[in-house]
Amino acid sequence: NAPFRPFGTALSTHCRTRFISTMVHAANLGYPRIGANRELKKLIEGYWAGKVSASQLESGAHALRVANWRAQAAAGIDVIPSNDFAYYDQVLDLAATFDVVPDLYRTAIADPLDRYFAMGRGHQDKAKGIDVPAMEMKKWFDTNYHYIVPRFAPTTKFVLAAADQDVKPIREFLEAQAAGIHTRPVLLGPVSFLLLGRAEKGAPADFSPLELLDRLLPVYQSLLTRLLAAGATEIQLDEPALVLDLPPTVVPTALTRAYAALTNGPKITVTTYFGGIEHHLSTIAKLPIHALHIDLIRAPEQLAAVVNAVRPTRLHLSLGLVDGRNVWRTDLTRAIDTVTFAMTALGADRVLIAPSCSLLHAPVNLAPEFAKTAPLAALPDVREWLAFADEKLREVALVAKYAAAKARGETIAADVAKALAENQTAIAARRASPRLHNATVHERVANLKDADFVRAVPFAQRYAAQQAHLHLPAFPTTTVGSFPQTKEVRSIRAQLKKGAITEAQYWAFVNAETEKCVRFQEEVGLDVLVHGEFERNDMVEYFGENLDGYAFTANAWVQSYGTRCVKPPIIFGDVARPKPMTVDMITRAQDFTKKPLKGMLTGPITMLQWSFVRDDQPRRDTAYQLALAIRDEVVDLEKAGIRVIQIDEPAIREGLPLRRGDWAGYLDWAVMSFRLATSGVRSETQIHSHMCYSDFADIFDAIAKLDVDVLSVEAAKSDLKLLAAFAAKDAYPNCLGPGLYDIHSPRVPSVAELRDRAGDFLARLPAARLWINPDCGLKTRGWTEVRAALSNLVAIARELRAAH
Ligand code: GLN
Numbered sequence: 001n002a003p004f005r006p007f008g009t010a011l012s013t014h015c016r017t018r019f020i021s022t023m024v025h026a027a028n029l030g031y032p033r034i035g036a037n038r039e040l041k042k043l044i045e046g047y048w049a050g051k052v053s054a055s056q057l058e059s060g061a062h063a064l065r066v067a068n069w070r071a072q073a074a075a076g077i078d079v080i081p082s083n084d085f086a087y088y089d090q091v092l093d094l095a096a097t098f099d100v101v102p103d104l105y106r107t108a109i110a111d112p113l114d115r116y117f118a119m120g121r122g123h124q125d126k127a128k129g130i131d132v133p134a135m136e137m138k139k140w141f142d143t144n145y146h147y148i149v150p151r152f153a154p155t156t157k158f159v160l161a162a163a164d165q166d167v168k169p170i171r172e173f174l175e176a177q178a179a180g181i182h183t184r185p186v187l188l189g190p191v192s193f194l195l196l197g198r199a200e201k202g203a204p205a206d207f208s209p210l211e212l213l214d215r216l217l218p219v220y221q222s223l224l225t226r227l228l229a230a231g232a233t234e235i236q237l238d239e240p241a242l243v244l245d246l247p248p249t250v251v252p253t254a255l256t257r258a259y260a261a262l263t264n265g266p267k268i269t270v271t272t273y274f275g276g277i278e279h280h281l282s283t284i285a286k287l288p289i290h291a292l293h294i295d296l297i298r299a300p301e302q303l304a305a306v307v308n309a310v311r312p313t314r315l316h317l318s319l320g321l322v323d324g325r326n327v328w329r330t331d332l333t334r335a336i337d338t339v340t341f342a343m344t345a346l347g348a349d350r351v352l353i354a355p356s357c358s359l360l361h362a363p364v365n366l367a368p369e370f371a372k373t374a375p376l377a378a379l380p381d382v383r384e385w386l387a388f389a390d391e392k393l394r395e396v397a398l399v400a401k402y403a404a405a406k407a408r409g410e411t412i413a414a415d416v417a418k419a420l421a422e423n424q425t426a427i428a429a430r431r432a433s434p435r436l437h438n439a440t441v442h443e444r445v446a447n448l449k450d451a452d453f454v455r456a457v458p459f460a461q462r463y464a465a466q467q468a469h470l471h472l473p474a475f476p477t478t479t480v481g482s483f484p485q486t487k488e489v490r491s492i493r494a495q496l497k498k499g500a501i502t503e504a505q506y507w508a509f510v511n512a513e514t515e516k517c518v519r520f521q522e523e524v525g526l527d528v529l530v531h532g533e534f535e536r537n538d539m540v541e542y543f544g545e546n547l548d549g550y551a552f553t554a555n556a557w558v559q560s561y562g563t564r565c566v567k568p569p570i571i572f573g574d575v576a577r578p579k580p581m582t583v584d585m586i587t588r589a590q591d592f593t594k595k596p597l598k599g600m601l602t603g604p605i606t607m608l609q610w611s612f613v614r615d616d617q618p619r620r621d622t623a624y625q626l627a628l629a630i631r632d633e634v635v636d637l638e639k640a641g642i643r644v645i646q647i648d649e650p651a652i653r654e655g656l657p658l659r660r661g662d663w664a665g666y667l668d669w670a671v672m673s674f675r676l677a678t679s680g681v682r683s684e685t686q687i688h689s690h691m692c693y694s695d696f697a698d699i700f701d702a703i704a705k706l707d708v709d710v711l712s713v714e715a716a717k718s719d720l721k722l723l724a725a726f727a728a729k730d731a732y733p734n735c736l737g738p739g740l741y742d743i744h745s746p747r748v749p750s751v752a753e754l755r756d757r758a759g760d761f762l763a764r765l766p767a768a769r770l771w772i773n774p775d776c777g778l779k780t781r782g783w784t785e786v787r788a789a790l791s792n793l794v795a796i797a798r799e800l801r802a803a804h
């Protein structure tokens with residue numbers, strides 16, 4: 001008889017309780033793949049640059065995976081995932097595993113690895129005559145992670161490679177086995193896989209990828225069977241789509257059919273996250289699966305309903321109790337209460353403890369933040385409130401140990417009790433910390449009046465008052481804010497950070513660059529100028545660094561897409577503005593010119609979306625505090641003589657809740673926050689805003705309610721869909737500057753192209769309210785292209801003026 005080894009060789013050695021049935025398992029759903037020092041980014045970018053060979057890439061990635069599995073085992077996790085790793089994206093991986101590759105890539109590139117990267121990021125090789133674009137990238141639910149959208153057609157076939165070594169989920173499972181770790185492989189589930197995809201161009205209009213379900217299921221089943229044969233005892237199928245509103249064709253029909261077809265493999269855990277599943281519960285609880293995972297951070301209110309629904313079944317329940325998407329320590333006594341509730345209803349051996357979702361969205365670990373030079377060294381108490389992926393896994397393991405001991409009626413082990421006590425000390429310290437509170441901010445929020453959210457007079461009157469000062473021509477021209485952040489600009493900033501140059505030297509450089517930029521805009525003939533944003537590394541970080549209530553990290557990177565990682569700042573306390581943030585810079589730039597210079601700020605919702613936010617108050621409250629800080633800056637700019645101020649809100653659309661029923665509530669406070677930030681000025685002061693990165697058509701009404709005087713929106717790539725929405729109602733009541741050309745490409749748009757584009761705009765929008773500007777900021781471009789493109793843009797505006 002083989003020994004009973006539920007968790008494989010590596011773990012069974014310290015799994016002393018393995019013969020006792022009252023076991024509460026600690027599970028993980030996914031581990032950050034980028035490496036503690038972004039090793040994966042460096043490897044992959046090295047490979048792209050031809051400096052790292054395919055085999056070096058593979059062995060480097062192998063070492064990372066093994067290190068990641070060991071880190072999870074060391075944290076005390078029993079159920080460790082594999083196949084959560086990806087070179088580029090896990091959805092792209094699954095598409096590649098099933099050979100869902102659009103013909104374009106199949107014919108252009110033979111090597112599977114290069115083809116995979118080409119699908120993710122496009123590939124140009126003039127010598128070989130290869131020029132394929134990247135596949136579409138989309139936000140992964142409401143996170144800042146982006147996945148590659150699989151493309152399906154009625155002719156799509158799903159094929160699994162014959163050799164196990166060529167099937168990534170199997171290969172990585174075996175690789176973990178070889179390293180002594182028995183894993184639970186992760187795959188995106190069949191329903192979510194199809195729902196997240198889109199129809200290939202040219203597919204019949206009524207084709208929906210879900211029609212492929214019956215063709216897909218046998219291939220899934222065969223993958224599961226082969227995983228079982230390879231030794232996998234359990235499998236995790238992610239079905240995050242189940243938190244969405246779905247038509248009955250999906251739930252119950254497709255979901256039920258899918259899981260009825262997948263019964264001959266390892267034991268299945270279906271995971272749901274980023275929301276609750278009560279609306280689909282009666283179907284989900286009946287699925288012939290082993291376990292169900294729910295997100296109790298985003299949707300704690302679903303617990304009782306889910307426990308009730310699974311109680312009469314044999315389903316195990318995985319409780320997502322540790323926030324996989326934020327950076328705060330978990331209040332473990334509260335988590336234990338939840339576990340106790342579930343254990344009482346279901347019995348201890350039907351309960352698992354886990355993070356709410358994959359830790360892909362969390363930084364790797366806190367260790368680098370303890371370095372003497374780390375920014376958090378100045379806020380050691382705040383650092384005590386934080387938990388990144390490794391620390392979160394220790395929390396999961398701790399709760400599981402505690403619950404298991406309780407279930408067996410044992411006394412709590414000393415190390416567990418000690419860790420719990422430490423946790424409670426940190427939680428209490430955070431709760432009681434004076435750093436959280438700023439009485440002035442509270443008082444201001446409490447005393448807000450309706451009038452604080454509205455400009456004094458309606459747009460038409462305001463615009464007339466603004467014209468009296470600004471004297472702008474018809475079809476005014478402007479840009480979105482940033483100008484080329486050249487190598488030189490970035491290296492000077494890096495030198496300042498290293499202490500290689502003084503603050504005075506840095507600012508002298510920034511000033512000179514700003515002056516050049518202002519002169520350049522005058523030469524090109526733009527009407528409303530900008531300072532160029534040379535002093536800003538990032539549109540959120542720059543302001544965060546100047547606000548109270550914000551903390552920064554040395555190394556808290558998370559993957560955004562491909563090899564791109566972001567390091568969001570942390571909002572830990574009430575946000576307040578101790579002193580003006582941009583007034584010096586902007587007024588200095590205004591001194592270089594008689595033309596109006598546009599002050600440039602980031603809006604409250606974008607600040608909120610691109611930071612790790614506090615979890616001890618509603619997002620709305622934090623947004624209002626941010627709004628007040630920005631409002632103060634707007635008022636100070638006005639006082640300093642700045643007559644045009646732009647408050648960027650590119651992230652307003654991405655904050656939308658996943659379910660439509662929740663949209664109105666969010667949009668209401670998002671709009672109010674923005675208006676709070678912008679309504680402190682006189683009618684003569686012109687407020688601009690800018691939005692990009694998404695399709696705004698479906699939140700048109702909310703955008704109109706922002707009541708900005710001039711709105712610039714990304715439009716060059718959107719096939720005029722957006723403008724159709726704006727024009728259909730002839731509704732956009734204020735001035736609009738749809739992007740005249742795409743700034744993401746180094747191509748210089750010709751005058752003829754711009755003329756066509758302007759013609760498209762004029763056919764849809766009233767001429768008197770049309771502004772002329774590029775799609776977005778110019779920071780990723782070079783000066784030569786920018787000069788040529790903006791000269792063409794100004795030429796078009798002059799043509800329009802002559803013709804109208
Ligand atoms: N003002 C910013 C810039 O021009 C806007 C950036 C953005 O929209 N993402 O860079």
Ligand code: ZN
Nearest residue numbers: 691692776777
């Ligand atoms: Zn933009």
